[in-house]
Amino acid sequence: MRKEKLDDGHLNNSLGSPVQADVYFPRLIVPFCGHIKGGMRPGKKVLVMGIVDLNPESFAISLTCGDSEDPPADVAIELKAVFTDRQLLRNSCISGERDEENLAFPYFPFVPDQPFRVEILCEHPRFRVFVDGHQLFDFYHRIQTLSAIDTIKINGDLQITKLG
Structure with missing residues (x-):
């Protein structure tokens, strides 16, 4: 897959100021695969904004x-x-071995035909995942070389409106 950089290499953050683009992508078409410049590291955040399809079955962000x-x-x-079944599954898969899926959440944050904002913040021991500004869960690293985590994949019943 060919990966391209934005025209000026910048994205706008939520306040409208330019920030250096860390995620390169050709177009926001699902299924999507893009490169995370330099891989993950503590303090780095991946942002996915989109709209859930009208009659969704599922979608995944990896x-x-x-x-x-x-x-x-x-x-x-x-x-x-x-x-x-209104479930939010979280998992990892290393050397072909999947961990047990983690299920329990007090609420399901996604609504058909509605926009959403997912932020995945990398910290030293874990990822912190936020949906629409609310912290949803922590996911402790199973891959210790964070810089090796250099790709984002998105598929399923959604449209992507912004990545950063």
Whole structure:
């Protein structure tokens, strides 16, 4: 897959000021695969803004170590929204071995045909995941070399409106 940089190399943050683009992408088409410049590190944040489709079944946002399909790239964190049973699954997959999916959440934050904002903040021991400004969960690192986590993959029943 060819990866391109934004025309001027900058994105706008929520306050409208330019910030250096850390995620390069050709177009915001689902399924999407983009490169995270320099990989993850403590303090780095990945932002995904989008709109859930009108009749969604599910969608997933994954941070992976490369974009290899065969063998499949290690998945540092996968966030999967399943609308049929209103569950938010989170998982990782290292060397083909999936961990147990973590399920329990007090509420399901995604609504069909509505916009959302997911932020994945990398900290030293964990990822912190926020949806629409509310901290949803912590996910402790299973891949210790954070800089190897250099790809974002998004697929399913959504449209992407902004990445950063």
